[in-house]
Amino acid sequence: MKLRRTKHDGWYEIQARCPICGHKGWCRINRELTIVHCMRVASDDYFDSIIGRQFRHYLDPNAVPKTKVEIEMSNAVEKKPDYHLNRVYRALLKELPLSPEHFTHLLDDRNFEEKVVRLREYRTMPTQERYKIAKSVINRLSDNSDLLGVPGFFCQEGRYGPYWTMAGGAGLMIPFRTVTNEITGWQIRVDNPALELDMEGAIKGEILEELPRDESGNRTAKCSLKIQDKILEVILTEKDKKVCYSKSGQFVFSVELKQGQRYWWWSSGSKDNGSSIGGPIPIHLALPSPCLKFWETGDLANNLLDCSEVWVTEGPIKADKAADGLLKPVFGIPGVGAFSLLLEPLKKLGCKHIVFAYDADVIKTPEVEMALEQCVEFFAKETDMKLSLAMWDISYGKGLDDLLDNGYTPHVSTLLEA
Ligand SMILES: [Zn+2]
Known part of the structure; x- marks a missing residue:
C-alpha cells in the first residue's frame, strides 16, 4: 500500500486504493493501518477539516491490509495561497x-x-x-x-x-x-487510465503488459496470477470477470481487469519541490457560459448573476454543463460527502437555497443517504438556508448534465425549509 505523509503526524494519505471507497488519493489512514478517514463513504463517526468531512471507519484488526507499506519519499512544499x-x-x-x-x-x-x-x-x-x-x-x-x-x-x-x-x-x-x-x-x-486487477478471495496477481485491444475495443493485458501455489500467465480482457467456485459450490476467487481512475487532481505532491493539492481542497463554481466573458478575477459571482439559488453536483464538467442547462450557478464538489467545503463559499454568495443534484444511480445508496442526512444536519446548524434535492428517473439520464441534454428538468423536493 502506497502512502504519503500528511501534516498530521501518524496519518497518511492513501495513494493506493482506499480500503473503504476503493478510490485513490484524498482518504487518510493511520500508521497502524487500523483506522481510515475516508472522504467518500459516509459513516456516523466524522469530523470536518480543510480537505472536507472525514468519515472515520475502523478496519477489522484481522483484516488489516497485509500488503507492504511504502511511504513515498518526497520533498514536497506547502501549497501557495x-x-x-x-x-x-x-x-x-x-x-x-x-x-x-x-x-x-x-x-x-x-x-x-x-x-x-x-x-x-x-x-x-x-x-x-x-x-x-x-x-x-x-x-x-x-x-x-x-x-x-x-x-x-x-x-x-x-x-x-x-x-x-x-x-x-x-x-x-x-x-x-x-x-x-x-x-x-x-x-x-x-486519456489512458492505468489498468488494474480487481481480485477477491484466494488469488494474487499482477499485470505484466498491456496488449492490443480485442475486436470489440476492450483493453487486454497479459497477467501473472498466483492461485494456491501455481503461477499462471493468462490474458485477461476488460469487462470479463472470472469467478471460480469449488466443486461444492463455494466461492474461491474472482479476478477482473479494470480501467483505473479517470479523474485525478493535478498535483505534484510526490515530487521534489512539488506540491500536493492538499487543503483547502478546491471546489469549482460554474456560472452559465455567457457570464464568463464579464467575470473578472476578484469579482464575486453574485455581482453578475443572482446567486440566491445555487445548485450542487459532483464533478467539474458536470457542473459546467449544468450551469448552462439551468442558467444558474452550480458548484462541482469532489464527492457527495464534501458538502462542508460549500459553507463559506455559499455564505459569500448570499445563497438562500441550495439544490443538491447527484447522479440518479447513486442517490439511493445507503452511503449517499447517510451523507445527505448529515448534510441537512450540518446546514441546519450552520445556516438558515433552504435545502432541496433534485431527483429524476435514471431512464431520463444518469447525471444532471445528461438529463438536461435530453431536454428534461429534475423534480425538486424540499429537504429542509429555510
Ligand atoms: Zn476512501
Whole structure:
C-alpha cells in the first residue's frame, strides 16, 4: 500500500486504493493501518477539516491490509495561497493548448457548443516537452521560484542542472474556479487510465503488459496470477470477470481487469519541490457560459448573476454543463460527502437555497443517504438556508448534465425549509 505523509503526524494519505471507497488519493489512514478517514463513504463517526468531512471507519484488526507499506519519499512544499495559484494558472492557460482530440471529445461526446468550450478554457496536458511549457510560464511571471508551491509543477535535476516541469497523466485539463473566479486547481481526465486487477478471495496477481485491444475495443493485458501455489500467465480482457467456485459450490476467487481512475487532481505532491493539492481542497463554481466573458478575477459571482439559488453536483464538467442547462450557478464538489467545503463559499454568495443534484444511480445508496442526512444536519446548524434535492428517473439520464441534454428538468423536493 502506497502512502504519503500528511501534516498530521501518524496519518497518511492513501495513494493506493482506499480500503473503504476503493478510490485513490484524498482518504487518510493511520500508521497502524487500523483506522481510515475516508472522504467518500459516509459513516456516523466524522469530523470536518480543510480537505472536507472525514468519515472515520475502523478496519477489522484481522483484516488489516497485509500488503507492504511504502511511504513515498518526497520533498514536497506547502501549497501557495489562492491569489498566487491563480496568477500562475492563468499564465498556464495562455501556454497550454487544447488538442483537436479533446476538442472533438467535448463537442461529440459531451455535447458542448464550440464557443462554450472556448469560454470554459479547457486545456490539454501533453505527453511530451512539458518543460518547455513550464519555461514559457516562468517567462510570463517574475521569476523561477513562482512555480514553487503550485500543485502540478515540480523541479527536477537534469543534465544541465535543475529545471521546472509538470506532473500528471496526459489528458483533458479542467480548471476549478472560486466564487471570485480565481483558478486554484485543475483536474485531469486522463486519456489512458492505468489498468488494474480487481481480485477477491484466494488469488494474487499482477499485470505484466498491456496488449492490443480485442475486436470489440476492450483493453487486454497479459497477467501473472498466483492461485494456491501455481503461477499462471493468462490474458485477461476488460469487462470479463472470472469467478471460480469449488466443486461444492463455494466461492474461491474472482479476478477482473479494470480501467483505473479517470479523474485525478493535478498535483505534484510526490515530487521534489512539488506540491500536493492538499487543503483547502478546491471546489469549482460554474456560472452559465455567457457570464464568463464579464467575470473578472476578484469579482464575486453574485455581482453578475443572482446567486440566491445555487445548485450542487459532483464533478467539474458536470457542473459546467449544468450551469448552462439551468442558467444558474452550480458548484462541482469532489464527492457527495464534501458538502462542508460549500459553507463559506455559499455564505459569500448570499445563497438562500441550495439544490443538491447527484447522479440518479447513486442517490439511493445507503452511503449517499447517510451523507445527505448529515448534510441537512450540518446546514441546519450552520445556516438558515433552504435545502432541496433534485431527483429524476435514471431512464431520463444518469447525471444532471445528461438529463438536461435530453431536454428534461429534475423534480425538486424540499429537504429542509429555510
Ligand atoms: Zn476512501
